Amino acid sequence: MNAAATLADRLPLYLNLIRWDRPAGWLLLLWPTLTALWLAADGFPGWHLLAVFTAGTVLMRSAGCCINDVADREFDRHVKRTAGRPVTSGALSVRQALQFGALLAFLAFLLVLSTNPPTILLSIPALAVAVAYPYAKRVLAMPQAVLGVAFSFGIPMGFTAVLGGSTWSLQGIADAVPPAAWGWVLANLCWVLAYDTEYAMVDRDDDLRIGIRTSAITLGRFDVAAVMLFYLAALGGWLWLGRAHFGLGWGFQIACNLAFAQALWHGLLIRGRRREGCFKAFRLNHWIGATVFAGVVFDLSRL
Template sequence: MSAPRSRLALYLDLIRWNRPAGWLLLLWPTLSALWIAADGFPGWHLLVVFTAGTILMRSAGCCINDVADREFDRHVKRTAARPVTSGELPVKEALGLGAVLALVAFGLVLTTNAPTILLSFPALAIALVYPYAKRVVAMPQAVLGVAFSFGIPMAFSAVLGGAEWSLAAIGAAVPWQAWALLGANLFWVLAYDTEYAMVDRDDDLRIGIRTSAITLGRFDVAGVMAFYAIHLLAWGALTHSLGLDRLSWLGLAVAGLQAVWHWTMIRGRSRDGCFRAFRVNHWLGFAVFLGTVLATA
Protein backbone atom coordinates (compact mmCIF):
# COMPACT_ATOMS: atom_id res chain seq x y z
CA MET A 1 0.00 0.00 0.00
CA SER A 2 1.39 3.41 -0.92
CA ALA A 3 1.87 6.04 1.78
CA PRO A 4 -0.74 8.84 2.05
CA ARG A 5 0.21 11.93 0.09
CA SER A 6 0.90 15.24 1.81
CA ARG A 7 -1.65 18.07 1.62
CA LEU A 8 0.70 20.04 -0.63
CA ALA A 9 1.03 17.11 -3.04
CA LEU A 10 -2.76 16.73 -3.13
CA TYR A 11 -3.25 20.46 -3.81
CA LEU A 12 -0.69 20.44 -6.61
CA ASP A 13 -2.33 17.38 -8.14
CA LEU A 14 -5.76 19.02 -7.86
CA ILE A 15 -4.68 22.13 -9.79
CA ARG A 16 -2.72 20.04 -12.37
CA TRP A 17 0.54 21.79 -11.49
CA ASN A 18 2.58 19.20 -13.37
CA ARG A 19 0.48 19.70 -16.53
CA PRO A 20 1.08 23.28 -17.70
CA ALA A 21 -0.43 22.58 -21.13
CA GLY A 22 -3.83 23.43 -19.64
CA TRP A 23 -3.05 27.00 -18.66
CA LEU A 24 -0.94 27.57 -21.78
CA LEU A 25 -4.08 26.95 -23.84
CA LEU A 26 -5.66 29.94 -22.10
CA LEU A 27 -2.53 32.06 -22.01
CA TRP A 28 -1.53 32.30 -25.69
CA PRO A 29 -4.77 33.81 -27.04
CA THR A 30 -4.92 36.18 -24.06
CA LEU A 31 -1.37 37.40 -24.66
CA SER A 32 -2.08 37.67 -28.38
CA ALA A 33 -4.99 39.97 -27.55
CA LEU A 34 -2.77 42.04 -25.24
CA TRP A 35 -0.19 42.53 -27.99
CA ILE A 36 -2.87 43.40 -30.57
CA ALA A 37 -4.61 45.90 -28.28
CA ALA A 38 -1.33 47.57 -27.30
CA ASP A 39 0.08 47.36 -30.84
CA GLY A 40 3.18 45.77 -29.37
CA PHE A 41 4.55 44.97 -25.92
CA PRO A 42 1.80 45.82 -23.39
CA GLY A 43 4.14 46.54 -20.45
CA TRP A 44 5.28 44.36 -17.59
CA HIS A 45 2.34 45.14 -15.34
CA LEU A 46 -0.33 43.80 -17.70
CA LEU A 47 1.91 40.91 -18.78
CA VAL A 48 2.32 39.77 -15.17
CA VAL A 49 -1.36 40.35 -14.29
CA PHE A 50 -2.70 38.32 -17.21
CA THR A 51 -0.10 35.57 -17.01
CA ALA A 52 -0.50 35.04 -13.27
CA GLY A 53 -4.27 35.55 -13.48
CA THR A 54 -4.57 32.92 -16.21
CA ILE A 55 -2.63 30.36 -14.17
CA LEU A 56 -4.64 31.11 -11.02
CA MET A 57 -8.03 30.94 -12.71
CA ARG A 58 -7.21 27.75 -14.56
CA SER A 59 -6.15 26.23 -11.24
CA ALA A 60 -9.36 27.44 -9.56
CA GLY A 61 -11.34 25.98 -12.45
CA CYS A 62 -9.74 22.59 -11.90
CA CYS A 63 -10.92 22.66 -8.27
CA ILE A 64 -14.50 23.44 -9.30
CA ASN A 65 -14.48 20.95 -12.17
CA ASP A 66 -13.21 18.07 -10.02
CA VAL A 67 -15.85 18.69 -7.37
CA ALA A 68 -18.63 18.88 -9.96
CA ASP A 69 -17.45 15.76 -11.81
CA ARG A 70 -16.40 13.60 -8.87
CA GLU A 71 -19.28 11.12 -9.31
CA PHE A 72 -18.54 10.76 -13.04
CA ASP A 73 -14.75 10.69 -12.70
CA ARG A 74 -14.70 7.61 -10.49
CA HIS A 75 -16.00 5.58 -13.45
CA VAL A 76 -13.23 6.76 -15.80
CA LYS A 77 -9.83 5.12 -15.44
CA ARG A 78 -7.94 8.30 -16.44
CA THR A 79 -9.63 10.42 -13.76
CA ALA A 80 -10.44 7.97 -10.96
CA ALA A 81 -7.29 8.84 -8.99
CA ARG A 82 -7.96 12.59 -8.83
CA PRO A 83 -7.74 13.78 -5.19
CA VAL A 84 -11.42 14.71 -4.76
CA THR A 85 -12.70 11.71 -6.71
CA SER A 86 -10.57 9.26 -4.72
CA GLY A 87 -11.65 10.81 -1.42
CA GLU A 88 -8.14 11.92 -0.44
CA LEU A 89 -9.26 15.56 -0.45
CA PRO A 90 -12.60 16.69 1.03
CA VAL A 91 -14.99 18.63 -1.20
CA LYS A 92 -15.05 21.66 1.11
CA GLU A 93 -11.27 21.81 1.13
CA ALA A 94 -11.07 21.68 -2.67
CA LEU A 95 -13.69 24.41 -2.99
CA GLY A 96 -11.85 26.48 -0.40
CA LEU A 97 -8.62 26.24 -2.35
CA GLY A 98 -10.45 27.21 -5.53
CA ALA A 99 -12.01 30.22 -3.79
CA VAL A 100 -8.62 31.41 -2.49
CA LEU A 101 -7.05 31.12 -5.95
CA ALA A 102 -9.96 33.00 -7.54
CA LEU A 103 -9.72 35.76 -4.93
CA VAL A 104 -6.00 36.20 -5.58
CA ALA A 105 -6.75 36.41 -9.31
CA PHE A 106 -9.43 39.02 -8.60
CA GLY A 107 -6.88 40.97 -6.58
CA LEU A 108 -4.72 41.13 -9.69
CA VAL A 109 -7.69 42.33 -11.77
CA LEU A 110 -8.24 45.14 -9.26
CA THR A 111 -4.89 46.62 -10.32
CA THR A 112 -6.18 47.21 -13.89
CA ASN A 113 -9.19 49.44 -14.60
CA ALA A 114 -12.96 49.67 -14.19
CA PRO A 115 -14.09 48.00 -17.46
CA THR A 116 -11.76 45.04 -16.87
CA ILE A 117 -13.00 44.60 -13.31
CA LEU A 118 -16.60 44.61 -14.56
CA LEU A 119 -15.77 42.00 -17.22
CA SER A 120 -14.24 39.72 -14.59
CA PHE A 121 -17.68 38.97 -13.13
CA PRO A 122 -19.24 37.37 -16.24
CA ALA A 123 -15.90 35.64 -16.83
CA LEU A 124 -16.16 34.03 -13.38
CA ALA A 125 -19.82 33.16 -13.87
CA ILE A 126 -19.13 31.30 -17.13
CA ALA A 127 -16.23 29.43 -15.49
CA LEU A 128 -18.58 28.30 -12.69
CA VAL A 129 -21.31 27.20 -15.11
CA TYR A 130 -19.11 25.12 -17.44
CA PRO A 131 -18.63 22.01 -15.24
CA TYR A 132 -22.40 21.51 -15.20
CA ALA A 133 -22.98 22.20 -18.92
CA LYS A 134 -22.11 18.63 -19.92
CA ARG A 135 -25.28 17.49 -18.17
CA VAL A 136 -27.61 19.51 -20.40
CA VAL A 137 -25.71 20.81 -23.46
CA ALA A 138 -24.96 18.57 -26.44
CA MET A 139 -21.61 20.29 -27.04
CA PRO A 140 -20.45 21.64 -23.66
CA GLN A 141 -17.08 22.37 -25.26
CA ALA A 142 -18.72 25.52 -26.68
CA VAL A 143 -19.34 26.77 -23.13
CA LEU A 144 -15.74 25.97 -22.29
CA GLY A 145 -14.74 27.92 -25.40
CA VAL A 146 -16.39 31.07 -24.07
CA ALA A 147 -14.81 30.58 -20.63
CA PHE A 148 -11.34 29.95 -22.08
CA SER A 149 -11.61 32.93 -24.47
CA PHE A 150 -12.86 35.60 -22.10
CA GLY A 151 -9.34 36.82 -21.46
CA ILE A 152 -9.42 38.32 -24.98
CA PRO A 153 -11.98 41.11 -24.34
CA MET A 154 -10.50 41.59 -20.87
CA ALA A 155 -7.06 42.14 -22.42
CA PHE A 156 -8.47 44.79 -24.75
CA SER A 157 -10.28 46.55 -21.90
CA ALA A 158 -7.14 46.49 -19.73
CA VAL A 159 -5.15 48.24 -22.47
CA LEU A 160 -7.80 50.60 -23.83
CA GLY A 161 -10.19 51.12 -20.92
CA GLY A 162 -10.49 54.06 -18.56
CA ALA A 163 -11.88 54.76 -15.11
CA GLU A 164 -15.62 54.86 -15.87
CA TRP A 165 -17.81 52.15 -14.32
CA SER A 166 -20.41 51.47 -16.99
CA LEU A 167 -21.40 49.18 -19.83
CA ALA A 168 -20.73 52.06 -22.19
CA ALA A 169 -17.14 52.15 -20.95
CA ILE A 170 -16.77 48.47 -21.77
CA GLY A 171 -18.20 49.10 -25.23
CA ALA A 172 -15.71 51.92 -25.80
CA ALA A 173 -12.74 49.85 -24.60
CA VAL A 174 -13.59 46.58 -26.34
CA PRO A 175 -14.06 46.86 -30.14
CA TRP A 176 -16.32 44.43 -31.95
CA GLN A 177 -13.24 42.69 -33.35
CA ALA A 178 -12.26 41.66 -29.81
CA TRP A 179 -15.60 39.90 -29.31
CA ALA A 180 -15.23 38.34 -32.74
CA LEU A 181 -11.76 37.11 -31.76
CA LEU A 182 -13.40 35.47 -28.75
CA GLY A 183 -15.69 33.68 -31.19
CA ALA A 184 -12.78 32.67 -33.41
CA ASN A 185 -10.85 31.33 -30.43
CA LEU A 186 -13.92 29.38 -29.33
CA PHE A 187 -13.48 27.20 -32.43
CA TRP A 188 -9.91 26.39 -31.39
CA VAL A 189 -11.24 25.29 -28.00
CA LEU A 190 -13.86 23.17 -29.78
CA ALA A 191 -11.07 21.54 -31.79
CA TYR A 192 -8.73 20.60 -28.96
CA ASP A 193 -11.41 19.75 -26.41
CA THR A 194 -13.14 17.48 -28.91
CA GLU A 195 -9.80 15.68 -29.27
CA TYR A 196 -9.79 15.41 -25.47
CA ALA A 197 -13.38 14.12 -25.45
CA MET A 198 -12.49 11.49 -28.04
CA VAL A 199 -10.14 9.95 -25.46
CA ASP A 200 -12.99 9.27 -23.01
CA ARG A 201 -15.84 8.68 -25.48
CA ASP A 202 -16.50 5.06 -24.45
CA ASP A 203 -16.52 5.94 -20.74
CA ASP A 204 -18.70 9.03 -21.32
CA LEU A 205 -21.25 7.02 -23.30
CA ARG A 206 -21.45 4.49 -20.47
CA ILE A 207 -22.01 7.07 -17.72
CA GLY A 208 -24.23 9.42 -19.72
CA ILE A 209 -22.06 12.54 -20.15
CA ARG A 210 -22.63 14.70 -23.22
CA THR A 211 -19.61 15.79 -25.26
CA SER A 212 -18.85 17.12 -28.72
CA ALA A 213 -17.12 13.83 -29.61
CA ILE A 214 -20.36 11.96 -28.93
CA THR A 215 -22.54 14.56 -30.65
CA LEU A 216 -20.40 14.58 -33.80
CA GLY A 217 -20.28 10.78 -33.93
CA ARG A 218 -18.50 9.48 -37.04
CA PHE A 219 -17.89 13.07 -38.15
CA ASP A 220 -15.67 13.79 -35.14
CA VAL A 221 -12.38 13.97 -37.05
CA ALA A 222 -13.93 16.08 -39.82
CA GLY A 223 -15.46 18.32 -37.17
CA VAL A 224 -12.12 18.86 -35.44
CA MET A 225 -10.44 19.80 -38.70
CA ALA A 226 -13.30 22.16 -39.60
CA PHE A 227 -12.98 23.83 -36.18
CA TYR A 228 -9.25 24.36 -36.75
CA ALA A 229 -9.89 25.85 -40.21
CA ILE A 230 -12.59 28.24 -38.97
CA HIS A 231 -10.41 29.34 -36.07
CA LEU A 232 -7.33 30.12 -38.16
CA LEU A 233 -9.16 31.77 -41.06
CA ALA A 234 -11.37 33.89 -38.80
CA TRP A 235 -8.45 34.88 -36.57
CA GLY A 236 -6.40 35.88 -39.62
CA ALA A 237 -9.20 37.95 -41.14
CA LEU A 238 -9.92 39.74 -37.86
CA THR A 239 -6.30 40.53 -37.03
CA HIS A 240 -5.85 41.84 -40.58
CA SER A 241 -8.82 44.16 -40.03
CA LEU A 242 -7.09 45.38 -36.87
CA GLY A 243 -3.99 46.34 -38.84
CA LEU A 244 -1.60 43.44 -38.32
CA ASP A 245 0.81 42.96 -41.22
CA ARG A 246 1.63 39.84 -43.20
CA LEU A 247 3.98 38.45 -40.55
CA SER A 248 0.95 37.44 -38.52
CA TRP A 249 0.02 35.05 -41.31
CA LEU A 250 3.39 33.33 -40.86
CA GLY A 251 2.31 32.24 -37.40
CA LEU A 252 -1.08 31.17 -38.73
CA ALA A 253 0.60 29.13 -41.48
CA VAL A 254 2.73 27.30 -38.89
CA ALA A 255 -0.41 26.71 -36.83
CA GLY A 256 -2.13 25.34 -39.93
CA LEU A 257 0.66 22.86 -40.49
CA GLN A 258 0.28 21.75 -36.90
CA ALA A 259 -3.45 21.24 -37.48
CA VAL A 260 -2.58 18.86 -40.33
CA TRP A 261 -0.22 17.05 -37.96
CA HIS A 262 -3.11 16.70 -35.53
CA TRP A 263 -5.16 15.03 -38.24
CA THR A 264 -2.49 12.34 -38.51
CA MET A 265 -2.77 11.74 -34.76
CA ILE A 266 -6.56 11.61 -34.44
CA ARG A 267 -7.67 10.00 -37.72
CA GLY A 268 -7.32 6.52 -36.21
CA ARG A 269 -9.32 7.64 -33.12
CA SER A 270 -6.94 5.85 -30.76
CA ARG A 271 -6.93 7.07 -27.16
CA ASP A 272 -3.18 7.63 -27.17
CA GLY A 273 -3.25 9.56 -30.46
CA CYS A 274 -6.14 11.79 -29.44
CA PHE A 275 -4.65 12.50 -26.01
CA ARG A 276 -1.29 13.35 -27.54
CA ALA A 277 -2.98 15.73 -29.98
CA PHE A 278 -4.71 17.49 -27.10
CA ARG A 279 -1.54 17.75 -25.02
CA VAL A 280 0.51 19.44 -27.77
CA ASN A 281 -2.17 21.94 -28.78
CA HIS A 282 -0.53 24.74 -26.86
CA TRP A 283 2.18 24.83 -29.55
CA LEU A 284 -0.47 25.81 -32.10
CA GLY A 285 -1.51 28.69 -29.86
CA PHE A 286 2.12 29.69 -29.38
CA ALA A 287 2.61 29.85 -33.16
CA VAL A 288 -0.32 32.26 -33.48
CA PHE A 289 1.05 34.34 -30.60
CA LEU A 290 4.54 34.46 -32.10
CA GLY A 291 3.10 35.66 -35.40
CA THR A 292 1.25 38.38 -33.50
CA VAL A 293 4.44 39.49 -31.75
CA LEU A 294 6.32 39.67 -35.04
CA ALA A 295 3.50 41.61 -36.70
CA THR A 296 3.36 44.21 -33.91
CA ALA A 297 7.11 44.58 -33.37
Protein backbone atom coordinates (compact mmCIF):
# COMPACT_ATOMS: atom_id res chain seq x y z
CA MET A 1 0.00 0.00 0.00
CA ASN A 2 2.80 2.39 0.88
CA ALA A 3 4.64 1.54 -2.36
CA ALA A 4 1.49 2.18 -4.36
CA ALA A 5 0.96 5.48 -2.59
CA THR A 6 4.57 6.48 -3.24
CA LEU A 7 4.23 5.66 -6.95
CA ALA A 8 0.99 7.65 -7.15
CA ASP A 9 2.70 10.60 -5.50
CA ARG A 10 5.60 10.46 -7.94
CA LEU A 11 3.53 10.01 -11.09
CA PRO A 12 2.97 13.77 -11.61
CA LEU A 13 6.73 14.27 -11.24
CA TYR A 14 7.50 11.68 -13.92
CA LEU A 15 4.87 13.22 -16.22
CA ASN A 16 6.46 16.62 -15.64
CA LEU A 17 9.88 15.13 -16.34
CA ILE A 18 8.82 13.96 -19.81
CA ARG A 19 6.86 17.18 -20.55
CA TRP A 20 3.61 15.23 -20.90
CA ASP A 21 1.58 18.43 -20.78
CA ARG A 22 3.68 19.98 -23.57
CA PRO A 23 3.28 17.74 -26.64
CA ALA A 24 4.91 20.21 -29.05
CA GLY A 25 8.28 18.50 -28.55
CA TRP A 26 7.23 15.06 -29.69
CA LEU A 27 5.02 16.48 -32.45
CA LEU A 28 8.11 18.18 -33.92
CA LEU A 29 9.67 14.72 -34.07
CA LEU A 30 6.53 12.88 -35.18
CA TRP A 31 5.49 14.80 -38.31
CA PRO A 32 8.75 14.27 -40.28
CA THR A 33 8.76 10.62 -39.26
CA LEU A 34 5.20 10.03 -40.47
CA THR A 35 5.96 12.00 -43.64
CA ALA A 36 8.86 9.61 -44.36
CA LEU A 37 6.61 6.59 -43.83
CA TRP A 38 4.07 7.92 -46.34
CA LEU A 39 6.75 8.81 -48.88
CA ALA A 40 8.44 5.41 -48.57
CA ALA A 41 5.14 3.51 -48.86
CA ASP A 42 3.80 5.82 -51.60
CA GLY A 43 0.73 6.22 -49.43
CA PHE A 44 -0.63 4.75 -46.19
CA PRO A 45 2.12 2.57 -44.63
CA GLY A 46 -0.20 0.27 -42.67
CA TRP A 47 -1.45 0.32 -39.10
CA HIS A 48 1.49 -1.64 -37.68
CA LEU A 49 4.17 0.82 -38.79
CA LEU A 50 1.95 3.80 -37.95
CA ALA A 51 1.50 2.53 -34.39
CA VAL A 52 5.17 1.55 -33.96
CA PHE A 53 6.56 4.89 -35.11
CA THR A 54 3.97 7.02 -33.30
CA ALA A 55 4.45 5.26 -29.98
CA GLY A 56 8.21 4.99 -30.51
CA THR A 57 8.47 8.72 -31.18
CA VAL A 58 6.66 9.60 -27.96
CA LEU A 59 8.73 7.13 -25.95
CA MET A 60 12.10 8.25 -27.32
CA ARG A 61 11.36 11.94 -26.99
CA SER A 62 10.32 11.29 -23.38
CA ALA A 63 13.50 9.30 -22.74
CA GLY A 64 15.48 12.17 -24.24
CA CYS A 65 13.87 14.59 -21.76
CA CYS A 66 15.07 12.36 -18.90
CA ILE A 67 18.65 12.35 -20.20
CA ASN A 68 18.58 16.07 -20.94
CA ASP A 69 17.37 17.03 -17.48
CA VAL A 70 20.02 14.90 -15.79
CA ALA A 71 22.79 16.36 -17.97
CA ASP A 72 21.60 19.95 -17.52
CA ARG A 73 20.58 19.83 -13.87
CA GLU A 74 23.36 22.17 -12.73
CA PHE A 75 22.69 24.64 -15.55
CA ASP A 76 18.89 24.52 -15.21
CA ARG A 77 18.93 25.73 -11.62
CA HIS A 78 20.25 29.09 -12.88
CA VAL A 79 17.51 29.54 -15.49
CA LYS A 80 14.14 30.75 -14.27
CA ARG A 81 12.19 28.77 -16.90
CA THR A 82 13.82 25.45 -15.96
CA ALA A 83 14.65 25.81 -12.25
CA GLY A 84 11.49 23.94 -11.22
CA ARG A 85 12.14 20.80 -13.27
CA PRO A 86 11.91 17.63 -11.13
CA VAL A 87 15.59 16.63 -11.29
CA THR A 88 16.88 20.18 -10.94
CA SER A 89 14.65 20.88 -7.94
CA GLY A 90 15.52 17.56 -6.30
CA ALA A 91 11.97 16.21 -6.44
CA LEU A 92 13.34 13.26 -8.44
CA SER A 93 16.83 11.87 -8.06
CA VAL A 94 19.29 11.43 -10.91
CA ARG A 95 18.97 7.67 -10.50
CA GLN A 96 15.17 7.76 -10.71
CA ALA A 97 15.27 9.91 -13.85
CA LEU A 98 17.84 7.69 -15.56
CA GLN A 99 15.99 4.51 -14.64
CA PHE A 100 12.76 5.92 -16.04
CA GLY A 101 14.52 7.10 -19.20
CA ALA A 102 16.12 3.68 -19.66
CA LEU A 103 12.71 2.01 -19.29
CA LEU A 104 11.19 4.27 -21.94
CA ALA A 105 14.09 3.68 -24.34
CA PHE A 106 13.81 -0.08 -23.78
CA LEU A 107 10.10 -0.01 -24.59
CA ALA A 108 10.87 1.93 -27.77
CA PHE A 109 13.50 -0.66 -28.71
CA LEU A 110 10.96 -3.46 -28.24
CA LEU A 111 8.77 -1.68 -30.78
CA VAL A 112 11.68 -1.40 -33.23
CA LEU A 113 12.27 -5.15 -32.91
CA SER A 114 8.91 -5.69 -34.62
CA THR A 115 10.21 -4.08 -37.84
CA ASN A 116 13.28 -5.35 -39.74
CA PRO A 117 17.10 -5.57 -39.45
CA PRO A 118 17.99 -2.29 -41.25
CA THR A 119 15.63 -0.35 -38.98
CA ILE A 120 16.99 -2.06 -35.88
CA LEU A 121 20.54 -1.21 -36.95
CA LEU A 122 19.62 2.45 -37.45
CA SER A 123 18.06 2.62 -33.98
CA ILE A 124 21.51 2.19 -32.41
CA PRO A 125 23.12 5.41 -33.74
CA ALA A 126 19.76 7.15 -33.23
CA LEU A 127 19.98 6.38 -29.51
CA ALA A 128 23.66 7.38 -29.38
CA VAL A 129 22.95 10.81 -30.89
CA ALA A 130 20.01 11.36 -28.54
CA VAL A 131 22.26 10.64 -25.55
CA ALA A 132 25.06 12.85 -26.90
CA TYR A 133 22.95 15.93 -27.63
CA PRO A 134 22.65 17.30 -24.05
CA TYR A 135 26.44 17.38 -23.80
CA ALA A 136 27.01 19.00 -27.22
CA LYS A 137 26.28 22.48 -25.86
CA ARG A 138 29.43 22.19 -23.77
CA VAL A 139 31.74 21.86 -26.78
CA LEU A 140 29.95 22.97 -29.97
CA ALA A 141 29.11 26.50 -31.05
CA MET A 142 25.82 25.31 -32.59
CA PRO A 143 24.65 22.24 -30.65
CA GLN A 144 21.25 22.63 -32.34
CA ALA A 145 22.82 20.83 -35.32
CA VAL A 146 23.21 17.72 -33.15
CA LEU A 147 19.56 17.98 -32.14
CA GLY A 148 18.76 18.27 -35.84
CA VAL A 149 20.45 14.94 -36.49
CA ALA A 150 18.65 13.34 -33.54
CA PHE A 151 15.27 14.71 -34.64
CA SER A 152 15.84 13.55 -38.23
CA PHE A 153 16.65 9.90 -37.59
CA GLY A 154 13.00 8.94 -37.93
CA ILE A 155 13.20 9.74 -41.65
CA PRO A 156 15.70 7.07 -42.75
CA MET A 157 14.19 4.67 -40.21
CA GLY A 158 10.79 5.21 -41.83
CA PHE A 159 12.24 4.31 -45.23
CA THR A 160 14.04 1.21 -43.93
CA ALA A 161 10.90 0.06 -42.11
CA VAL A 162 8.93 0.18 -45.37
CA LEU A 163 11.59 -0.74 -47.95
CA GLY A 164 14.26 -2.56 -45.93
CA GLY A 165 14.78 -6.28 -46.30
CA SER A 166 16.07 -8.91 -43.91
CA THR A 167 19.79 -8.20 -44.34
CA TRP A 168 21.86 -7.29 -41.27
CA SER A 169 24.21 -4.95 -43.10
CA LEU A 170 24.86 -1.33 -43.97
CA GLN A 171 24.11 -2.24 -47.57
CA GLY A 172 20.57 -3.09 -46.52
CA ILE A 173 20.19 0.45 -45.18
CA ALA A 174 21.72 1.97 -48.32
CA ASP A 175 19.36 -0.01 -50.55
CA ALA A 176 16.29 1.10 -48.57
CA VAL A 177 17.07 4.81 -48.22
CA PRO A 178 17.32 6.62 -51.58
CA PRO A 179 19.40 9.81 -52.03
CA ALA A 180 16.22 11.91 -52.06
CA ALA A 181 15.39 10.64 -48.57
CA TRP A 182 18.79 11.83 -47.31
CA GLY A 183 17.99 15.17 -48.96
CA TRP A 184 14.77 15.22 -46.95
CA VAL A 185 16.87 14.63 -43.83
CA LEU A 186 19.07 17.62 -44.70
CA ALA A 187 16.01 19.85 -45.18
CA ASN A 188 14.62 18.63 -41.87
CA LEU A 189 17.93 19.51 -40.20
CA CYS A 190 17.48 23.07 -41.46
CA TRP A 191 13.98 23.16 -39.97
CA VAL A 192 15.30 22.00 -36.59
CA LEU A 193 17.97 24.70 -36.72
CA ALA A 194 15.20 27.26 -37.33
CA TYR A 195 12.90 26.31 -34.48
CA ASP A 196 15.56 25.38 -31.95
CA THR A 197 17.35 28.67 -32.54
CA GLU A 198 14.04 30.35 -31.70
CA TYR A 199 13.99 28.24 -28.53
CA ALA A 200 17.58 29.22 -27.71
CA MET A 201 16.70 32.90 -28.16
CA VAL A 202 14.32 32.56 -25.19
CA ASP A 203 17.16 31.75 -22.78
CA ARG A 204 19.98 33.67 -24.42
CA ASP A 205 20.63 36.00 -21.47
CA ASP A 206 20.71 33.13 -18.98
CA ASP A 207 22.86 30.98 -21.27
CA LEU A 208 25.40 33.79 -21.68
CA ARG A 209 25.60 34.19 -17.93
CA ILE A 210 26.21 30.51 -17.18
CA GLY A 211 28.44 29.78 -20.19
CA ILE A 212 26.26 27.52 -22.36
CA ARG A 213 26.82 27.59 -26.12
CA THR A 214 23.80 27.87 -28.41
CA SER A 215 23.07 28.86 -32.00
CA ALA A 216 21.32 32.02 -30.76
CA ILE A 217 24.55 33.15 -29.09
CA THR A 218 26.79 32.10 -31.98
CA LEU A 219 24.67 33.84 -34.61
CA GLY A 220 24.45 37.03 -32.54
CA ARG A 221 22.69 39.89 -34.31
CA PHE A 222 22.16 37.71 -37.38
CA ASP A 223 19.93 35.28 -35.46
CA VAL A 224 16.60 36.37 -36.97
CA ALA A 225 17.98 36.45 -40.51
CA ALA A 226 19.54 33.01 -40.02
CA VAL A 227 16.27 31.54 -38.72
CA MET A 228 14.44 32.76 -41.81
CA LEU A 229 17.16 31.34 -44.08
CA PHE A 230 16.87 28.01 -42.29
CA TYR A 231 13.11 28.04 -42.90
CA LEU A 232 13.66 28.88 -46.57
CA ALA A 233 16.19 26.07 -46.99
CA ALA A 234 13.93 23.55 -45.26
CA LEU A 235 10.71 24.37 -47.07
CA GLY A 236 12.43 24.99 -50.39
CA GLY A 237 14.24 21.67 -50.10
CA TRP A 238 11.09 19.78 -49.24
CA LEU A 239 9.15 21.40 -52.09
CA TRP A 240 11.83 20.59 -54.66
CA LEU A 241 12.35 17.02 -53.44
CA GLY A 242 8.62 16.37 -53.19
CA ARG A 243 7.88 17.59 -56.70
CA ALA A 244 11.05 16.39 -58.49
CA HIS A 245 11.77 13.08 -56.75
CA PHE A 246 8.63 11.84 -54.99
CA GLY A 247 6.05 12.79 -57.63
CA LEU A 248 3.98 15.04 -55.37
CA GLY A 249 1.63 17.52 -56.98
CA TRP A 250 -0.30 20.71 -56.43
CA GLY A 251 -1.70 19.70 -53.04
CA PHE A 252 1.81 19.40 -51.63
CA GLN A 253 2.84 22.69 -53.23
CA ILE A 254 -0.10 24.47 -51.59
CA ALA A 255 0.84 22.90 -48.26
CA CYS A 256 4.43 24.13 -48.57
CA ASN A 257 3.18 27.62 -49.38
CA LEU A 258 0.98 27.57 -46.28
CA ALA A 259 3.93 26.35 -44.22
CA PHE A 260 6.08 29.18 -45.56
CA ALA A 261 3.35 31.68 -44.62
CA GLN A 262 3.56 30.33 -41.08
CA ALA A 263 7.35 30.75 -41.16
CA LEU A 264 6.93 34.39 -42.19
CA TRP A 265 4.60 34.89 -39.22
CA HIS A 266 7.24 33.37 -36.97
CA GLY A 267 9.69 35.90 -38.34
CA LEU A 268 7.38 38.65 -37.12
CA LEU A 269 7.13 36.99 -33.71
CA ILE A 270 10.90 36.78 -33.21
CA ARG A 271 12.12 39.98 -34.84
CA GLY A 272 11.86 41.89 -31.54
CA ARG A 273 13.79 39.08 -29.78
CA ARG A 274 11.35 39.13 -26.88
CA ARG A 275 11.14 35.92 -24.86
CA GLU A 276 7.37 35.60 -25.25
CA GLY A 277 7.46 35.97 -29.03
CA CYS A 278 10.38 33.59 -29.49
CA PHE A 279 8.81 30.94 -27.26
CA LYS A 280 5.47 31.24 -29.03
CA ALA A 281 7.15 30.80 -32.41
CA PHE A 282 8.93 27.69 -31.16
CA ARG A 283 5.77 26.15 -29.66
CA LEU A 284 3.79 26.64 -32.87
CA ASN A 285 6.40 25.08 -35.17
CA HIS A 286 4.75 21.68 -35.09
CA TRP A 287 1.98 23.16 -37.25
CA ILE A 288 4.53 23.69 -40.02
CA GLY A 289 5.43 20.00 -39.87
CA ALA A 290 1.75 19.04 -39.72
CA THR A 291 0.99 21.18 -42.78
CA VAL A 292 3.77 19.59 -44.86
CA PHE A 293 2.64 16.13 -43.75
CA ALA A 294 -0.96 16.91 -44.70
CA GLY A 295 0.19 17.93 -48.18
CA VAL A 296 2.05 14.63 -48.61
CA VAL A 297 -0.94 12.60 -47.40
CA PHE A 298 -3.31 14.49 -49.69
CA ASP A 299 -1.23 13.96 -52.82
CA LEU A 300 -0.54 10.30 -52.07
CA SER A 301 -4.17 9.53 -51.26
CA ARG A 302 -4.92 9.45 -55.02
CA LEU A 303 -8.06 11.50 -54.52
